Every structure is written in C-alpha cells, then in structure tokens.
Amino acid sequence: MEVIPAIDIIGGRCVRLTEGDYGRQKTYAEDPLAVARDFEAAGLRRLHLVDLDGARGGRPANLFVLERIAGGTGLAIDFGGGIRTEEDLRAVFSAGAAQATVGSIALRAPETLEHWFEVHGPARFLLGADVREGRIAISGWMEQTQVGILDFLSTWMARGVTEAFCTDVGCDGRLEGPSIDLYRSIRAAHPRLGLIASGGVSCLGDLEALQAIGCSAAIVGKAIYEGRISLEDIARFTVRPATTC
Numbered sequence: 001m002e003v004i005p006a007i008d009i010i011g012g013r014c015v016r017l018t019e020g021d022y023g024r025q026k027t028y029a030e031d032p033l034a035v036a037r038d039f040e041a042a043g044l045r046r047l048h049l050v051d052l053d054g055a056r057g058g059r060p061a062n063l064f065v066l067e068r069i070a071g072g073t074g075l076a077i078d079f080g081g082g083i084r085t086e087e088d089l090r091a092v093f094s095a096g097a098a099q100a101t102v103g104s105i106a107l108r109a110p111e112t113l114e115h116w117f118e119v120h121g122p123a124r125f126l127l128g129a130d131v132r133e134g135r136i137a138i139s140g141w142m143e144q145t146q147v148g149i150l151d152f153l154s155t156w157m158a159r160g161v162t163e164a165f166c167t168d169v170g171c172d173g174r175l176e177g178p179s180i181d182l183y184r185s186i187r188a189a190h191p192r193l194g195l196i197a198s199g200g201v202s203c204l205g206d207l208e209a210l211q212a213i214g215c216s217a218a219i220v221g222k223a224i225y226e227g228r229i230s231l232e233d234i235a236r237f238t239v240r241p242a243t244t245c
Contacts, residue, residue, distance in 0.1 A: 001211040003234045004196065005039045006048040006221035007032050007069075009062045009081075015052070016222045022056065028225040036069045042231035044075070048165075048198075048219045050101070051081025058082050063095045070096020078126045084109070089116060093124075103128035104138035106156060107145060114159060122160035126196075129153060131182065132169045149182070150189045163194035165219060171200030175222060178206055180213065187214045202228050207237060 007014050010022075014029035029035050036047055049069065053061035059082045066079050079092050080101025092100050102125050105113050116125065129149055130137045136147045153164060166186060168179035178200040186195055197210045198219040207229075210218050223229045 001207070001215055001237070002046065002217040003044070003207065003237055004046045004048050004217055004219045005044055005224060005234070006050065006198075006219050007035055008050045008052050008221065009065050010052045012062060012065055014225075016225060017052070022052070032065050033068045033072050036073050036075060038231065040073045040075055043235040044231070046217075047073075047075040047077045048101075048221075049077050049079045049097075051079065054082030055080070055104075056082075058084060060088055060092060063091055066092070066097060067095040080126070080128060084112075086116075089120075093120075099124055099126045101126045101128050103130060103136075106152070107136065107138055107147060110155075117160055122162070125161075127156055127161050127164040129164055129166045130169055131166060131179075134182075137169055149186065153186065153190055153193060157190060157193060162192075163196065163216070165196035165198045165217075167198040167219075168200065175202040175226065175228065176200060177202055178210060178218075180209055183210065183215055184213050204229060204233055204237070 008016055009032060010025060013027050014032045014035050015025045015027050018024040039047060049066060051060050051062040070077055076098040078099040078101045079097040083089055083092060083100055083102060084105055089100055102113060129152055131149050132144060134149060136145045136149060136152050138145060168182055171179050178197050183195060183197050194216040196217040196219060197215045201207060201218055201220045201223050207218055
C-alpha cells in the first residue's frame with residue numbers, strides 16, 4: 001500500500017482543518033515547497049495538494065503553489081479545489097498537475113466531467129468522495145447531499161473510474177483513526193476499485209489496518225505534521241505485524 005502525503009493550502013500556506021471546519025485551522029508551514037521537498041527527499045513519489053481557498057470559493061486560488069511545487073520537485077501531484085470549468089482544468093494541467101482531483105463537479109455537472117474524461121482520459125483525474133454519515137459532501141465539505149457513497153462510486157466506475165479517494169469528514173484531522181468500517185464496506189461493494197483512504201490516520205497501526213482490508217493507498221497529513229508518523233517510517237512502510245497506536 002502506498003502512502004501519499006497531503007498538503008492543504010489556504011492563503012499560500014500549509015494548513016490543516018479539523019473535521020473540514022474552516023474555523024478550526026492550524027498553519028504548519030509558510031512554504032509548501034519546502035514541505036514537498038522534504039517528502040520527496042524521504043522517497044515519497046506522490047503528493048495530494050488541496051486548494052482549500054479554491055474549494056470554498058469555487059475556483060482554483062493557489063495555482064502558484066502548484067506551479068512552484070511541480071517545478072521544484074519530481075512529485076506526481078494530484079491537485080484539487082474549485083475545478084469547475086475547462087479554463088480551470090487547463091490551468092491546473094498547465095501548472096504541472098499529473099491529475100486533477102474532482103468531486104463536486106461529479107454531482108453538480110456530471111456531463112462536464114464525462115466530457116473531460118472523453119478528451120483527457122479518466123486516468124488524468126482522481127475522483128474524490130468526501131463522506132459525512134455515509135453521504136457525499138461537496139463544496140469543500142460545506143454542502144451535504146443525499147447521495148450515498150456506494151451509489152456515487154458505482155456511477156463513476158461505470159464511466160471509467162478505476163481509482164478514487166474517500167475521506168470521512170468526521171474523522172479528518174482528529175487523529176483518532178480512520179473509518180475502517182466505511183472502507184471495508186466500499187471494498188466489499190467495489191473490490192476492483194483502487195481505494196485510497198483519507199482522514200483520521202494517526203499512527204503506523206492505522207496504515208497497517210487499511211492495508212489489511214485492501215486499500216491501495218492512504219493519504220496522510222496531520223499525523224505527519226504533528227510528528228505521529230515520521231517520513232522515514234512512511235518511506236519504509238511494508239507489510240509487518242500489527243503495530244499498536
């Protein structure tokens with residue numbers, strides 16, 4: 001199982017939210033490029049870069065951060081936050097993203113996303129499924145829908161999606177463990193999906209639990225910044241006997 005570090009951006013700075021609440025944010029670094037270079041130096045290959053200003057405002061607002069990291073590292077970056085138009089998408093790819101992270105548009109304008117799949121191929125996109133109490137949340141987690149996670153994934157797998165990340169908003173930023181039951185239910189319903197877990201990881205034991213149920217990758221953010229998991233441990237992450245938190 002691959003571990004993908006996360007950088008969330010507000011105002012050009014590296015921050016983390018708790019449970020998706022913009023009023024509960026903590027700044028960890030003024031220079032996201034320096035953070036990304038530390039990830040690369042530790043041997044990590046991918047980066048999950050989230051423009052929280054863009055997610056809230058409806059249009060990417062921190063493309064300059066993407067451009068700096070893409071130009072200053074060799075990391076394969078998936079970038080998301082407010083991508084709603086063809087202009088937004090072209091700007092994200094031009095700034096250096098390997099993949100565009102999409103979530104809200106899959107519900108708000110599915111025909112647009114289908115068109116993008118036809119033009120660019122599904123592999124250029126990473127589908128994000130943010131979940132609160134089993135239902136999809138969009139617009140930077142601020143809007144709750146009635147769409148169930150399993151139906152949402154079924155719809156987009158039928159349209160070519162082979163990999164998606166799922167964040168349990170109630171777990172995110174709490175450092176109390178990931179939503180194992182949620183991921184287990186997704187794996188049971190969609191065993192062919194490359195499932196990336198996101199939210200709540202607090203220690204190596206959590207990563208091992210996610211690996212054990214078949215997740216292909218896990219996105220980790222706050223546990224790194226708070227020193228719960230070292231970059232050396234992540235880079236060496238392999239199958240091993242269960243580790244307690």
